Amino acid sequence: RQLLEGLLLAVTAVIVTYNSEDVIISCMEALCKMAPQVSTVVVDNASSDRTADLVRARGGAKLIANDRNRGFAAAVNQGVREATGADLILVLNPDTELLTAIEPLVESAAHNGLAAGRLVDAAGNTQAGFTIRRFPTPISLAFELLGINRLWPSNRVNRAYRYLDRDLDQPGPVEQPAGAFLMFRQDVWEKLGGLDEQFYPVWFEDVDFCRRAVDAGYQIAYVPSVAARHRGGHSVRRISSQRRASYWCVSLLTYAAKHFGPCAFRGICAAVVLSSIPRMVAGMISERTLSSVVTYCNIMRFAGLCLVSPGHVKNLRLRFPNFIA
Numbered sequence: 001r002q003l004l005e006g007l008l009l010a011v012t013a014v015i016v017t018y019n020s021e022d023v024i025i026s027c028m029e030a031l032c033k034m035a036p037q038v039s040t041v042v043v044d045n046a047s048s049d050r051t052a053d054l055v056r057a058r059g060g061a062k063l064i065a066n067d068r069n070r071g072f073a074a075a076v077n078q079g080v081r082e083a084t085g086a087d088l089i090l091v092l093n094p095d096t097e098l099l100t101a102i103e104p105l106v107e108s109a110a111h112n113g114l115a116a117g118r119l120v121d122a123a124g125n126t127q128a129g130f131t132i133r134r135f136p137t138p139i140s141l142a143f144e145l146l147g148i149n150r151l152w153p154s155n156r157v158n159r160a161y162r163y164l165d166r167d168l169d170q171p172g173p174v175e176q177p178a179g180a181f182l183m184f185r186q187d188v189w190e191k192l193g194g195l196d197e198q199f200y201p202v203w204f205e206d207v208d209f210c211r212r213a214v215d216a217g218y219q220i221a222y223v224p225s226v227a228a229r230h231r232g233g234h235s236v237r238r239i240s241s242q243r244r245a246s247y248w249c250v251s252l253l254t255y256a257a258k259h260f261g262p263c264a265f266r267g268i269c270a271a272v273v274l275s276s277i278p279r280m281v282a283g284m285i286s287e288r289t290l291s292s293v294v295t296y297c298n299i300m301r302f303a304g305l306c307l308v309s310p311g312h313v314k315n316l317r318l319r320f321p322n323f324i325a
């Protein structure tokens with residue numbers, strides 16, 4: 001518990017794992033060292049490795065072992081519901097390790113509603129372009145899809161989207177911190193109805209949560225004095241490249257349908273279709289199989305149906321297996 005302005009605040013960390021046996025113990029040990037007052041809930045999404053066994057053996061955390069992969073958003077919601085009595089929730093990826101105490105983060109989250117620390121790489125460098133971003137716009141998502149930001153990273157759209165025009169040593173309000181290291185008040189989560197579980201299994205659920213929080217009048221504080229080492233991409237690397245592409249595109253379209261107007265959404269659908277062609281060819285060349293052809297044909301079909309039926313993405317997602325192999 002953290003004493004702040006005469007109030008005793010309870011903080012619970014929620015860690016969602018998926019085949020995380022090589023990182024979960026170091027994550028938990030760093031959390032225990034830097035924030036011993038924080039209780040921990042680990043939600044394991046049906047790992048096929050020893051993740052759940054390691055958490056049980058170590059102790060010190062409440063473990064929820066799902067019998068299927070419920071997705072990141074649903075698992076976070078499970079963990080928050082188990083954090084009875086908590087005033088603040090700290091969402092941590094299992095491939096993070098706290099490097100500092102969290103008192104400034106607690107203070108900022110208590111005052112603002114949400115707060116995020118700084119993510120650094122193994123060398124201690126801030127993960128610029130990832131640790132904080134602005135909310136995606138139709139043009140920034142189109143640039144992402146079409147590979148423009150990768151080929152021309154210094155373009156004005158990408159610099160704005162990834163906060164490359166900001167001093168990451170300075171605290172202040174931000175739009176979209178990474179969900180890998182995010183703290184929020186329990187009452188904010190309740191008011192927003194939790195994370196949106198239609199973002200399955202991963203991607204854009206944290207962006208959507210922050211977008212809804214800001215729209216509801218909350219501010220998100222960036223607190224660079226609180227840092228965590230972050231490996232990055234730990235769980236998603238265990239998903240095949242074809243499924244990663246499928247999940248990312250479908251979650252992107254789900255976000256666009258929810259937060260953009262019909263014209264902008266149709267533009268994003270068209271960008272998904274156009275960008276799938278070179279990605280499919282590149283996959284054929286690099287993998288020397290036809291698996292990427294099947295994947296991107298399904299993605300183009302899904303995006304095409306969304307293009308002619310804007311506003312029906314949620315219904316199309318119910319037929320997700322029919323579109324995404």
